[in-house]
Amino acid sequence: MTGGAADAPGPGSAGAQAAVLARYDELASLLGGMDDRPGADPGLTAEAAPVLLHEARLLDAGRFEDWLAGWTSDAVLWLPLSARAHPGTDQSLLLDDRRRLAERVDWRREPSAWGQNPPSRTTRVVGSIEAWAAADGLVARSSFLIDEYRHGRHQALAGYQIHELVGDDLRRRTKILVVPALGTGVRNPSFLL
Amino acid sequence: MTAIDSGTVPPDFDYLVQPHRVHRRIYTDPQIFDLEMTRVFAASWCYVGHESEIPAPGDYRTTTLGLRPVLMTRGRDGAVNVLLNRCTHRGTVLAGESSGCAKRFVCPYHGWTFAPDGQLVAIPFPADHAVEDRSTLSLGRLTTATYRGFVFATLNAEPEPLDCWLGEAREAFDTIVDRHPGGDIAVMGSPHLLEFLGNWKLSWDNAADGLHATFAHESYNTLGEMVDTETVLARDPGSTPMVSKALRNGHMVVDQRPGIPQGPWATMRRVPFREPLESALVDAGEESLLDLATGSMINLSLFPNLLFVGNQLLVIEPVAVDRTRLQLWLTSAPGAPSEIDLLRLRVDEDFVNFGTPDDLDMFERVQRGLSIPEMEWIDMSRGLPDSDAADGDATIYGPITSEAPQRRYLAHYAKLMTTPAATRAL
Structure with a gap:
């Protein structure tokens, strides 16, 4: 075996692998290109804001099933470890597809999931919202501060999030959370969504 | 029982670590923790990193060994070095990033300059510096050995060979x-x-x-x-x-x-x-x-x-x-x-x-x-x-x-x- 992509999987599966890599590239360029974007579109920004704030409220309230319903079938939630990361070459904290998001919601309801029992109580502050037009919807960037309280202690993490919202109802197709503190060592980060 | 917990009594490890039970103090006593940073983490071989992380001369990565900031570097000769990440002048930590590539490590405080193998190569305004033998001012080194590309280092003065230790x-x-x-x-x-x-x-x-x-x-x-x-x-x-x-x-x-x-x-x-x-x-x-x-x-x-x-x-x-x-x-x-x-x-x-x-x-x-x-x-x-x-x-x-x-x-x-x-x- 010579290694590498030249190891010639069959034509059908090669296409399947290419689709995975294309989605990964899409995620990396959405993240990597964010700082080059021009000023936001005011109308789309106004449209994105209530969607982002609603999501933050659902998560803080622990309404994970309702939150899950707002994703597309080809959804990806990605928490890279840096703003220069690529999902196909760098470790991530998580990269969930729609199936895994559903498992994650089940996990949050599982009494023996000790990392979230007792559950984290979170407060998110979402601000600095900007949005731009994208195929079939919009791309939004916003900053967040999330305070977590658990076992009598709290920790606060700040970062920014990128949403790709699609369709008439602006469902989440992509969400990327960038949390710089992940690069220095945080306590049990399983509350981050 | 309070005496054993006071933290002022020298720890008696025959008492603290028994065949069937262990005393809580080895997990809670800051004095024992301080001793561990030398008696365990400096005296044992410790894993530092892998050679594949520093493929080219000048590549480096930082970590800690028993709280000590250390640098793993690839020298110009291709050899792997594990150095104490501390300027020999005033003690400044040299490399602030977790990894990178540097031809030289220049101390940001007074400009002392070290090669990737730790040798002191330059002191600014040397004419007014009294040191004659610069080799005494190289970065502190750890004894270093690799096994299958995995880099281990120790401060033990007479370490067991890595193969024997493994x-x-x-x-x-x-x-x-x-x-x-x-x-x-x-x-x-x-x-x-x-x-x-x-x-x-x-x-x-x-x-x-x-x-x-x-x-x-x-x-x-x-x-x-x-x-x-x-x-x-x-x-x-x-x-x-x-x-x-x-x-x-x-x-x-x-x-x-x-x-x-x-x-x-x-x-x-x-x-x-x-x-x-x-x-x-x-x-x-x-x-x-x-x-x-x-x-x-x-x-x-x-x-x-x-x-x-x-x-x-x-x-x-x-x-x-x-x-x-x-x-x-x-x-x-x-x-x-x-x-x-x-x-x-x-x-x-x-x-x-x-x-x-x-x-x-x-x-x-x-x-x-x-x-x-x-x-x-x-x-x-x-x-x-x-x-x-x-x-x-x-x-x-x-x-x-x-x-x-x-x-x-x-x-x-x-x-x-x-x-x-x-x-x-x-």
Whole structure:
């Protein structure tokens, strides 16, 4: 075996692998290109804001099933470890597809999931919202501060999030959370969504 | 009993570490923690990094060894150096970034300049500097040795050769490396960094603990059942043929392979993007390689700071007596088809998200429980009496429910703490 992509999987599966890599590239360029974007579109920004704030409220309230319903079938939630990361070459904290998001919601309801029992109580502050037009919807960037309280202690993490919202109802197709503190060592980060 | 807890009484390790129980003080006493940073972390060989992280001359990476900031560098001659990350002038930490490439390390404070091998190469305005022999002002060096590309270093003045120190652990080490095509294993950059409010030894107590999976990781196993996967942790720990081994020098092995005759890949859940990558390998007739996408099913722990878990290297970094940082590095298989590393990225997120949080929570719960002065002892008696292996290879074997590995590493720990080795920087 010579290694590498030249190891010639069959034509059908090669296409399947290419689709995975294309989605990964899409995620990396959405993240990597964010700082080059021009000023936001005011109308789309106004449209994105209530969607982002609603999501933050659902998560803080622990309404994970309702939150899950707002994703597309080809959804990806990605928490890279840096703003220069690529999902196909760098470790991530998580990269969930729609199936895994559903498992994650089940996990949050599982009494023996000790990392979230007792559950984290979170407060998110979402601000600095900007949005731009994208195929079939919009791309939004916003900053967040999330305070977590658990076992009598709290920790606060700040970062920014990128949403790709699609369709008439602006469902989440992509969400990327960038949390710089992940690069220095945080306590049990399983509350981050 | 308060006297033993006062923190002013010199620790008596014969009392604190007994064959069947351990005193809470070794997890809670800052004085003992301070001693450990030298008697354990400076005197033992410690894992620093992997050669694949610094392929070119000038490449470097930083970490800590027993709180000391250290630098792993590749010199112009291609040799790997492990240096104390401290300017020999006033003590400034030289490299602030976690990794990079530098022709020279220039101290940001007064401009002293060092080569990647630690030699002092320039002092600004040298005419008014009294030092005649610059070689006395090279960066502090650690004795450094590599095994299969893994870089270890020590400040022990008379270290045992690395091969001897690894001893019987080399068998598992070789097995883990040799399953990679061509024996070629590499380490990806950018580790996960996780912290817990607990003593570093809690992660050691856990590393060869075959019993906790049934309880602490119940949710991981439940999620597996929901998708008809019998995760490796779901095996009955009382009847599995899996084996745990307590080796010399505090090293430990849990060999899960005898308990999973169908192979590692069969225990893996439906990680994201699994199917297209898996089918690509199956269609290429490389199905047998899928086991490479998950771990070797050998948990190897090299005391005091390196655990092989899954395809990750888990490096234990003590921060304070009640605070520990875990570095989780992912290994890759450069000689395998690209699907393997693509799968590895998603496979190792599985346990990090649905298993590791349990462990972090248990460590913090234990540390809080150990704060109670009136409850002094931790029971470590499961599986006693220990039976030494008849073949004299210095290995104690047992079922995975035995606490023999914990007893053995703690006995080694007590020896290091009782008879401190001389340590020094070269």
